[in-house]
Amino acid sequence: MTTLDVLGGRKGITNEFRYHTLGVQILLGIIGITSGMNVLDFANEYLFKPLGIEPRSNAGCESKEDQFEYLMNKNDHGKV
8 A cells, every 4th residue: 555545646536546635745745855955946957857848936925815816817927
């Protein structure tokens, strides 16, 4: 049994992969602690850069209203 099994992520209730926020939060913590890097910086360096994807920047949301506005904005955002 893996962590994904415990969190219901691998097969979920319907035997299909199910996104689970807790699993993402655990992974973010593992990446941050083991790499000593901000997760976005880690992704820019080791995921996006090798794939030729432009670096991303933090959305800078300080409130739930800021986050909602960011998510609802259909413009291309987050690029450095």
